[in-house]
Amino acid sequence: MSNPAVTYEREMVPVLFRPWVGALLDLAQPAPGEHLLDLACGTGIVARLAAPRVAPDGRVVGVDLNPDMLGVAQVQGALEGLDIEWKQGRLEVLPFAEAEFDLALCQHGLQFVPDRAAALGEARRVLRDDGRLALAVWCGLDHHPFWSRFNDVLVELIGIPALASPFALGEASELESLLRDAGFRDISIEARAMPAAFPDPDTFVAMEVDVIAAAVPATQHLDAKARAELTEAAQARMAGAIREQMCDGHVVVPMHSHLVLARM
Template identity: 40%
Template sequence: MTAQTSRSAYGGSPPANYERYFVPAIGAPLATDLVRLAALQPGERVLDVACGTGVVARLASPQVGVSGRITGLDVNPGMLAVARSATPADMAIEWHEASAEAMPFPDASFDVVLCQMGLQFMTDKPAALGEMRRVLMPGGRLLLNVPGPTPQLFAIMGEALARHASGDAAGFVDQVFSLHDTAQIQSLVAGAGFHDISVQAETRSLRLPAPEAFLWQYVHGTPLAGAVDQMDDDRRSALEHDVVIKWQRFVKDRALVLQVRITVATACN
């Protein structure tokens, strides 16, 4: 894959590319961890906040069975369109387009609220957590995860984007990993009124595609796609060169190996 052909190779919408590339490499492994930790039970009502293309919701559905209910909520209609198309016909999941800070659900509607890699993007985090608590029944459970601090691999990408694209593009990478301090997360969750809070961090090792492929898959599956599409071929080539050269030290058996710290918070209402 070259910078010149990247646009034609990844010509789908960012949400479609996100589901096709990001979810298998990063989203699904972390979602599997989160759903396993949730220990969902048959019949439970589960809300997936900032559901994206729905990987958490799809993994949760078999755990609650036909007597349970899975609902996904996201502010991005493109993500929800892909979520609907990616959901098997025999899997009943409700999808809602709305902000996490103002959910369209009655109080005490759910037994479990899950939120994967979404809280860091929310403008009003206390309000979003307050809404998560409001829609949980008494005794209900909250589980969320966030990545960070910025892994070396993504720091290299961010620095190259700042040089060759824009500060805003680099800022997106920073925002992905902006919420990771365990004390801050503990304070946010406690401030929303939750109790029995646990905040734990561990480093996960994920095998990604080869450097050239992963660079363009990530770019074209995120809001970075618009910024990079504005660049000419020379600048895209320079971006690719700078990133791929420095990523070589993270390659093992032709795969890019990402070491990323994931913080998981659990709490009860």
């Protein structure tokens, strides 16, 4: 089984994450010369697609907890000829000075952070006085019945609601009060939907398990053998639900997200 971060970049980014970057950047409007921070950057898809927008004099930095994700980000960024700095760090204690950035972006990352208030406080600290923050955050599991079923299966098999965390910050009202309490203003929150079409139903569960291990800190202890056992058991339990989502040979899952823009 491959490095989960490599699987994440190859299998999940094109289907589940890259499609949202355009909407996030349209909202945030990065401009030439700006200094931009991609929070919880993972393999860096937001930073990589944003970099040309701030070129040639801008600065792009990606920060993430997971060194494997950053390793893939570094390789991909170099392959794409991009000048991006990748830093390991936690959103709750950002490794940057005050007022270093014009724009902070966080795509499907804030919900994983245990202390979100601290993370937003840190985002604010590293932004300039006229800075802005743009977020994409999945709506809750109540909007995602397929993932809710998969989450139930994971609880049954490993006792960890591993798919709860991606959807854990699903209420617009909670997002708004977190941002307001952190001191942000002019907060706009919009709900959007887009289908995610996974091309290979036969490897779908294996890929998901691999990716969960990369992206969900509570499962990062699962080694290759544990992931293989989990895959086999989850495959059997999810077969019916996957069949219900099939369309033109793809597993098609409607995704719902909040897109958020806030100013200092």
